[in-house]
Amino acid sequence: MGQTRFDAADPTDRRALFVDAITAHRERASPFLTLEIDPTALERDHEGEGENGEASEPAPDSELGVPWLQFGDDTVNLDCTDEELEALKSLLREYPAFTIDELTRPEEAEGINVRVSARADANRISQFLDAVFQRVYGLDEEFRVWVVAV
Structure with missing residues (x-):
């Protein structure tokens, strides 16, 4: 993983960042890696007007704080609400x-x-x-994520 690239907002760059972080995690045999959403994305993505001038979607359910994901030992670890769990179960149908x-x-x-x-x-x-962040946590396609631990 490059020494300077620990965040990304473009979908292609973000997925490349995740691949680099997973590779670095596996090479280092670290306990886990942690990805965290830039908290400003939650504020910016969900205030003001949406496309075509209509009101934007309400902010993602932030009662659990800033969304994060951990990966280690071939396991993704996350916290979610009951509603987010249903979205996760739906997403998993696409990832057998x-x-x-x-x-x-x-x-x-x-x-x-x-x-x-x-x-x-x-x-x-x-x-x-990437799909979990967008479909489970309701983030738009341009959200910024940080690799906070590898």
Whole structure:
């Protein structure tokens, strides 16, 4: 992974960033890598007017904070609401190699922690991660994401 490229907002660049992060994570045998949405994307993407002048969509459900994903040991780890979990289950129909391994509803926290088995190559995992951010968390195509740990 390049020393200076730890974030991306363009969909193609973002997926390339994810592939680089997954490759670096595997080469280093680190416990996991963490991807986090730039919090300004949540504010910018969902205020003002949308296309054709109509009101924009409401902000993604941010009761769980800034969306993040972790990947390690061929598993994607994320927190989501019940509604986001339904979107994730729908998305998984398009990714048959990916399955939910574990759902945890911690008493001390809001939401659901989901562990998704992701036994695939880095490109397919990258596509899945990008789709989760967009379709589960409701982000637009130009959201910025940071690799915060590899």
